[in-house]
Amino acid sequence: MEQPAPQRRKGGRGPRPRHVPQRTCVACRQVAGKRELVRIVRTPTGAVEVDPTGKKNGRGAYLHADPACWETALRRKALQHALKTELTEADRQALDAYRATLVPADAGS
Numbered sequence: 001m002e003q004p005a006p007q008r009r010k011g012g013r014g015p016r017p018r019h020v021p022q023r024t025c026v027a028c029r030q031v032a033g034k035r036e037l038v039r040i041v042r043t044p045t046g047a048v049e050v051d052p053t054g055k056k057n058g059r060g061a062y063l064h065a066d067p068a069c070w071e072t073a074l075r076r077k078a079l080q081h082a083l084k085t086e087l088t089e090a091d092r093q094a095l096d097a098y099r100a101t102l103v104p105a106d107a108g109s
Helices: 069-073 077-082 089-100
Strands: 023-024 031-033 038-043 048-051 059-064
Touching: 023 048, 048 089, 059 069, 059 077, 069 077, 069 089
Parallel strands: none
Antiparallel strands: 023 031, 038 048, 038 059
16 A cells, blocks of 8 residues: 655645744743743642643643743742742742752753
């Protein structure tokens, strides 16, 4: 059985490029691919947690995996504004614990 040929763009310039969802970091406001950012979600029960899969139910906000962006988001309350909730002390401690596991962006070079 023959496989169908991949769709070609108008003008015959090869197959279409794959769509990459774009999201904005709430701290630095830079746009990046969804997989390059870390999603923080406010669940329907009101808990705020890190969502490594990006699929949990609830209102989400995105941050770069850089401690500087996390610091900025928590200091300016950008995360609270994006999630439309107040962070409890337990939420803040959980986010700080996750931030401590991140490697600074300038350490990679």
